Amino acid sequence: MFSPSKRHILVVDDDESVREVFSVMLREKGYEVATAENGFDALLKLKGVVIPDVIISDLNMPEMSGFEFLSVVRRRFPKISVIASSGAYGSRAVPTGVLADAFYAKGEDHPDTLLDSVASLIETSGEQASAHQSGSAPVWIPRNGKDSNGIPYIVITCTECLRSFPLNVTTEENPEVLETPCPFCLNTVNYIIDFSLSVFSPTKVKPTPVVSRKDKLA
Numbered sequence: 001m002f003s004p005s006k007r008h009i010l011v012v013d014d015d016e017s018v019r020e021v022f023s024v025m026l027r028e029k030g031y032e033v034a035t036a037e038n039g040f041d042a043l044l045k046l047k048g049v050v051i052p053d054v055i056i057s058d059l060n061m062p063e064m065s066g067f068e069f070l071s072v073v074r075r076r077f078p079k080i081s082v083i084a085s086s087g088a089y090g091s092r093a094v095p096t097g098v099l100a101d102a103f104y105a106k107g108e109d110h111p112d113t114l115l116d117s118v119a120s121l122i123e124t125s126g127e128q129a130s131a132h133q134s135g136s137a138p139v140w141i142p143r144n145g146k147d148s149n150g151i152p153y154i155v156i157t158c159t160e161c162l163r164s165f166p167l168n169v170t171t172e173e174n175p176e177v178l179e180t181p182c183p184f185c186l187n188t189v190n191y192i193i194d195f196s197l198s199v200f201s202p203t204k205v206k207p208t209p210v211v212s213r214k215d216k217l218a
Contacts, residue, residue: 004029004030004031006032007031007032007053007054007122008031008032008033008034008050008051008052008053009026009031009032009033009034009052009053009054009055009056009118010033010034010035010036010042010045010046010052010054010055010056011023011026011033011034011035011036011056011057012035012036012037012038012039012041012042012055012056012057012058012061012066012069013035013037013056013057013058013061013085014037014038014058014061014062015058018058018106019035019037022056022114023035025111025114025115026115026118029115031118032050034048034050034052037061038061038062038063038064038069039057039061039063039064039065039066039068039069039072040063040064041063042055042057042069043064043069043072046073046076046077051077051079051080052080053080053081053121053122053125054080054081054082054083054118054121054122055070055073055080055081055082055083056082056083056085056104056114056118057069057070057082057083057084057085057100058084058085058086059084059085059086059088059095059098060086060088065140065194066084066086066098067097067098067140067192067194068140068141068142068194070082070084070098070099070100071099071138071139071140071192073099074099074132075159078132079125079132081101081121081122081124081125081128082099082100082101082102083100083101083102083103083104083114083117083118083121084098084100084102084103084104085103085104085105085106085114086103086105086106087105087106087107087108089103089105090105090108091103091105092104092105092109092113096176097138097140097176097177097192099138101121101128102117102120102121104117138177138178138190138191138192139156139157139159139189139190139191139192140191140192140194141154141155141156141191141192141193141194142154142193142194143169143193143194144166147166147168151168152168152169152170153166153167153168153169154166154167154169154191154193155167156180156189156191158182158184158185158187158189159187159189160182160185160187161182161184161185161187163182163184163185165182165183165184167180169193176192177190177191177192178190178191178192178193179191
């Protein structure tokens with residue numbers, strides 16, 4: 001039987017009140033708890049000395065969404081078990097494309113459900129780690145607006161050679177795992193387009209006309 005006092009949980013949520021409630025619940029059960037405001041903040045926390053046993057992450061967050069964050073976690077930290085949380089889904093099933101071991105529906109599930117999921121994942125952490133390492137995690141990619149011809153596109157970074165390349169997007173479909181060959185190496189990149197986020201290419205700013213002192217006085 002595991003000891004909660006020796007287990008670490010990372011709570012990731014942009015809502016401060018949610019972070020506080022989850023933290024209090026978990027600490028009352030004896031867990032060590034750290035918190036993060038979004039995916040980028042959470043990745044900084046994961047650079048610390050202590051790697052959490054379980055991550056509880058919201059899905060809809062600014063800066064870096066939970067969808068993208070959990071994809072990075074699966075690739076970089078496959079031994080960590082993950083619980084996704086959101087108030088946008090009513091079912092306890094893990095939403096399509098979300099790389100999590102369990103799901104907590106905010107406002108629907110009882111708080112004890114979250115605590116039970118944490119305990120269960122810690123008990124079966126070895127099995128979860130093996131399952132994570134046996135599969136490849138898709139990359140969550142925000143759309144990048146439109147190119148000079150008005151065609152929507154995304155920019156994909158190959159998980160093998162780390163080189164980036166553009167890819168046209170013709171339709172906006174529900175999140176699903178897609179794949180494309182990398183034009184630079186033999187690797188096949190699995191990816192999911194996150195249509196809830198957009199990264200627009202910078203537009204050219206017209207230079208401001210320079211007005212000489214003589215023109216101003218005319």
